[in-house]
Each structure stands twice: as structure tokens, then as C-alpha cells.
Amino acid sequence: MKIHGTKKLLDAITFEVTVDSTNEEENELYAWHANLLTIDRRKTLVLMNNSSRYVVVLHGLKAKEFKNLDQVIQEAIRKTFRAERIREEVIDRYLKEAGPVSFHKTKNRSFVAQLNKTCDNIWFGSRDLDPDSLINTEVAKRASRWLVGVGKKEMVRPYEELRKDLTAMAGEAIFTTNAAVMKISMPFEGLSIWRRVLVPLELPLTGFHDMLQILFGWTNSHLHEFYVFDQTEAVEPYPHFSPYHVTGDYKPVLNIVMDEELMSHPKEVDRVLEENIMLSDVVPKYTVMKYIYDFGDNWQHEIIVENIVNDGPVESPVCLDGEGDAPPEDCGGEPGFQEFLDVMGEPSHPEHASMKEWAAGQLYRGFDKGLVNHRLRGI
Numbered sequence: 001m002k003i004h005g006t007k008k009l010l011d012a013i014t015f016e017v018t019v020d021s022t023n024e025e026e027n028e029l030y031a032w033h034a035n036l037l038t039i040d041r042r043k044t045l046v047l048m049n050n051s052s053r054y055v056v057v058l059h060g061l062k063a064k065e066f067k068n069l070d071q072v073i074q075e076a077i078r079k080t081f082r083a084e085r086i087r088e089e090v091i092d093r094y095l096k097e098a099g100p101v102s103f104h105k106t107k108n109r110s111f112v113a114q115l116n117k118t119c120d121n122i123w124f125g126s127r128d129l130d131p132d133s134l135i136n137t138e139v140a141k142r143a144s145r146w147l148v149g150v151g152k153k154e155m156v157r158p159y160e161e162l163r164k165d166l167t168a169m170a171g172e173a174i175f176t177t178n179a180a181v182m183k184i185s186m187p188f189e190g191l192s193i194w195r196r197v198l199v200p201l202e203l204p205l206t207g208f209h210d211m212l213q214i215l216f217g218w219t220n221s222h223l224h225e226f227y228v229f230d231q232t233e234a235v236e237p238y239p240h241f242s243p244y245h246v247t248g249d250y251k252p253v254l255n256i257v258m259d260e261e262l263m264s265h266p267k268e269v270d271r272v273l274e275e276n277i278m279l280s281d282v283v284p285k286y287t288v289m290k291y292i293y294d295f296g297d298n299w300q301h302e303i304i305v306e307n308i309v310n311d312g313p314v315e316s317p318v319c320l321d322g323e324g325d326a327p328p329e330d331c332g333g334e335p336g337f338q339e340f341l342d343v344m345g346e347p348s349h350p351e352h353a354s355m356k357e358w359a360a361g362q363l364y365r366g367f368d369k370g371l372v373n374h375r376l377r378g379i
Helices: 009-011 063-067 069-083 088-096 109-124 138-142 158-171 206-214 335-343 352-361 370-378
Strands: 003-004 030-039 042-049 056-063 104-105 181-185 194-200 224-234 250-257 270-273 288-293 301-310 318-323
Touching: 003 009, 009 030, 030 109, 042 069, 042 109, 042 138, 056 063, 056 069, 056 109, 056 138, 063 069, 069 088, 069 250, 109 138, 194 206, 206 288, 206 370, 318 370, 335 352
Parallel strands: 003 030, 003 104, 250 270
Antiparallel strands: 030 042, 042 056, 181 194, 181 301, 194 318, 224 250, 224 288, 288 301
């Protein structure tokens, strides 16, 4: 595997820089360009694949990592590809065919220019870098979903190009086939708001959260959490949930939270961090879940696993069907949502125009399955 480093990177490593003495054309899939930045006083390595322009990000490199940078880079690629749900056998094959890491001078100005643009984007989005994680997979995934120019091709999204490259390399599907069909509802009296979705089980709970945000048009502006239920044991309705929710009939056995601060709150059931959980850790053992978004408005989403399927590789979640428009952000919970519907449903209402303008400012839009599926492809 060839790493074409900028002068700043090559000056920081102890490895010998290999000089290409032949005119043999290299396989761009197994070659990367790399630059070293300092962000928040931390050494940050940005790798960009020559073929797809896919990005891998390491934040907080220390002397011990620089001494073993070849191994660290291989592990970063493995972990980032794994976060993309690439099958482990495909990742193994890629790393084997790429071979040992060797360091080279940057290859050409075109690659360096694209790398510099990528580094600028990482810099401007540095607030998303996790100081406690050397390999920042979520930042890498996000950066690899930006449109970039690749040579004379049209603008492409690097993650899509990487999928094509790895599929061609493997000669077979690069994703697992295990998936679940789920119905996700927002239970309101007198309203029908639900989505049916096909979800790959090898999806991190962080990605499952992203999926739910897209399905219901949320903007990821508030805290969230999950509850998992034992559907074999009926109990009195759980005090946090509305009595007309199906999940109120079951015993909560696990609370999955988004950050360490929520871990410290008093707990009534076992609690774990979202970043440590895969959907397959929960499903199909349990088939009833609840997702709560915005603890002020308390938007509850009831998740029922209807079926487990193994019909073929599932690249990303797919919305199969749905009905009803979800509430706009910050409308004041169920009472505020009902008032919103009353005003929006009556054009002659004196507050109709101002409410419509407010809704536009909230980026509120009706359910559009085509648009939802377009956005889901990026998960």
C-alpha cells in the first residue's frame, strides 16, 4: 500500500521514504495521499484514496503512533471500512492485496489539490472530531459523502466510488445480507404517522439514529435515547410513556444513551452507550424498541420488528412505505403539534400565514419517500 505524503507528513515520520524507480503504473485503489495537520493542538492525519477519494481521519496522533504509523494506518482503514459495514472478508482481502505500507512523495498536483480541499473541510468541521478517539470514523464517513471532482469524471461521492471499487475487487457483494423489516410509528391519538423500513442489521446504533432522523424529518438538534423491551413479559405501563403506546405493555430491559453525561443520570434499567452497540446486538433477540427524541417535546417513536430477511445484500436502509407528516421541530410537544395542525389546516386562521412562515424556518416538509430514500443512501 503506497502512502504519498506531503512534506509535513514525511518530515514527521521515521520511516524511509521510498523512491519510485520504475514507470510501472500503480493500482490507485491501493494508493493514498496523506497530509498532517494540527487541529486543536493535536496531530491529525488525513488520508485520501487515490481512486475513490474516500477519506480516513486520525486525530490525536502521538509519538508511539508515529513509530508504528504503517500499522496504525492499516488499522484505521480497517476500522473505517468496518464502520461503512463492509464485510470483514472483503476488508481482509483489500489489506492483503494492498500489501505492506510504504511511504512516498506526493504523486501529482491534482491529487494534492483535492487532498488540500479535503483537509480544509476537515478543519472547518473540526468541532465534530472526537478527542477521545484516534480513528474518527464518523468524521471520515461524513467527509466521504461530500461531492468531489475525480479527474475528468463528473462530481462523485467518494463512498459510492469506494463501494464500486471494492465490489469490482471482490467480485461479489461487499455487504452482509441480514436485515430487518421494521414499522416505526409516532403514536398520537387520532393520527397515523408511521414508516416501514428495511434496515441492515450490521448498522451501528449511531447510524440507526441517523436513519430515524431522516425518516421523520428531524434536524438532529436535540438529545435522544433508546429503550429496548422484553415483549414476553407484560407489565403496568411504564411511567415515562403514554398509555396508548404498545411499548407501555412491555418491560424495558435496556436504555441506550448517546453520551457519558446521560450515563450518570439515575437509572431504572441497565444503561449502555450508543457508540458501543450495533443493531445486531439488539435485533432479533428483541423486537420492540422505543426511540425518544427531544426530551422537552418528548417525541416518542415506537419500533416494531416485523420480519427478519436474508434475501440479498442491503447497502443502506430503504423506506418501503409510510404515512403522515411528522411534527416540526420545537413545536411544543403533542399539544403544540395539535395547535400547529389546527392553524395550518385552516387558511383563514389569523395566524396561518405566520405559522406557515415559522414552519418554513424550521425546515418543515411533508413526508416524501423518494427524498427520504435519497438521503438514506448516505448512511
